[in-house]
Amino acid sequence: MRRAARANPLPRDGEVALDTCYPRVMGALGRAHALGALVRTYLESRRNEMRKIDPALATFICVSAIEAVAHNTVLNHAEMLTEKTVRTLVDETTRMVVGYLR
Numbered sequence: 001m002r003r004a005a006r007a008n009p010l011p012r013d014g015e016v017a018l019d020t021c022y023p024r025v026m027g028a029l030g031r032a033h034a035l036g037a038l039v040r041t042y043l044e045s046r047r048n049e050m051r052k053i054d055p056a057l058a059t060f061i062c063v064s065a066i067e068a069v070a071h072n073t074v075l076n077h078a079e080m081l082t083e084k085t086v087r088t089l090v091d092e093t094t095r096m097v098v099g100y101l102r
Contacts, residue, residue, distance in 0.1 A: 050101045
């Protein structure tokens with residue numbers, strides 16, 4: 001038990017143990033950047049189907065909106081996640097994003 005405590009010491013005085021969380025944060029940021037790049041590439045390939053909007057801004061808004069719905073659902077409403085509800089959430093989120101882009 002002591003070995004585990006020494007291997008992962010608790011931060012002192014409220015400081016964050018950067019050596020512990022840095023890899024996780026950078027991994028998440030890397031995945032978010034990769035997702036943003038994929039979405040932007042997709043949006044740019046379909047520019048003729050969208051209203052005139054900056055692809056970087058559209059990417060940010062679309063990814064942020066989808067992430068917000070997903071995070072909020074999982075964190076605050078996990079008990080309502082039936083298969084039917086998930087399908088409805090996907091449909092409604094898709095409708096919201098497509099409506100924004102058109």
